[in-house]
Amino acid sequence: MKVYxxxxxxxxxxxxxxxxxxxxxxxxxxxxxxxxxxxxxxxxGILEQWQDVLARIEAERPAYRDCEARFADCAPATLxxxxxxxxxxxxxxxxxxxxxxxxxxxxxAVKSDMEAFGKNDHWATPLEFLEHSGDGEDFAIMKYVxxxxxxxxxEQVRLLLxxxxxxxxGEFVLVVFEGDRPLFLGAHWGFVAEQQHIPYHIPYYSMxxxxxxxxxxxxxxxxxx
Numbered sequence: 001m002k003v004y005x006x007x008x009x010x011x012x013x014x015x016x017x018x019x020x021x022x023x024x025x026x027x028x029x030x031x032x033x034x035x036x037x038x039x040x041x042x043x044x045g046i047l048e049q050w051q052d053v054l055a056r057i058e059a060e061r062p063a064y065r066d067c068e069a070r071f072a073d074c075a076p077a078t079l080x081x082x083x084x085x086x087x088x089x090x091x092x093x094x095x096x097x098x099x100x101x102x103x104x105x106x107x108x109a110v111k112s113d114m115e116a117f118g119k120n121d122h123w124a125t126p127l128e129f130l131e132h133s134g135d136g137e138d139f140a141i142m143k144y145v146x147x148x149x150x151x152x153x154x155e156q157v158r159l160l161l162x163x164x165x166x167x168x169x170g171e172f173v174l175v176v177f178e179g180d181r182p183l184f185l186g187a188h189w190g191f192v193a194e195q196q197h198i199p200y201h202i203p204y205y206s207m208x209x210x211x212x213x214x215x216x217x218x219x220x221x222x223x224x225x
Contacts, residue, residue, distance in 0.1 A: 033175070033195055034198070037215070038215045039213060041213060041214050050123070053141060057145060063079070068083050078130040078131070099191075099192055101150075102185045105143055108133040109133055110133070110136070110139070111132070113135055117134075129142045135187070136173070136186070137172035144159060144174055152176065156176060161205050162204065166200050173185060
């Protein structure tokens, strides 16, 4: 999915600063990452694609469990490779999990939703991703599900929409918190990035399974953008 980021920026700003709209905010501003502060937003209803793909992931989970229970009968091979990796990485250090999950997903070519699914916009489940690949949010979803299956708490991992100012486009990445340190996994990066590696990315909103945050930058004079 090519992300048209200006409408999302307007939506985020409206939820935060327009009088009469603050009922959408569930909590006070908190210091965040990449030079932003964040507000938790009360309503997840507008993120229909996210809610839909979470439901479809739950419907797939019996296939994940069956594969792990009977590796010899598990098909397709891509599902087997994924679940073997999940089994091997359980109880490993978080940084190792991030590096290997990122490497596994990023071995696939990035494709547009039209190339992969014949649609202008489609959020893929892991089984769909393993068969067809996908674009930025599909890579992020694959990594999100993998880390949650490894036992990473939902409070530690989010999908994050950023604006890449180098190419003037929006894209989804994954952010994972190692203690207080945010780490970022993108479809185009062969490494686990820290904040200093991606200063040209501006966060707009992030989400876990049941929470959403809107972000905006704090300028040097203390004003918000």
